[in-house]
Amino acid sequence: GDKGNYIQAFRSADNSYAMIYLPVGKTITVNTASLQGNIIAWWFNPKDASLHKIAVPVKKDVMQFTSPTERPGNDWVIIIEDATKGF
DSSP states (O other), rough: OOOGGGOOOOOOSSEEEEEEEEEEEEEHHHHHHHSSEEEEEEETTTTTTTTEEEESSOSSSSSEEEEEEEEHHHHHEEEEGGGGGGG
């Protein structure tokens, strides 16, 4: 149902990273204006704890990201971070 599409997001107090949980894989639009510096991004798969690096050519204030798999049953976490922090 509709509750299965609820996206949960947060970012750090110093704006050095953000994480967004998608219960259903899909394309999302993210306002990255408050995140500092150049960014790198990763998809985290909660099913097998794997990470998939996302190519981010140039940071824009608003960016779209598409999960590696889509449809219900394919949940993902996107991690967007300041590239200089070395997390």
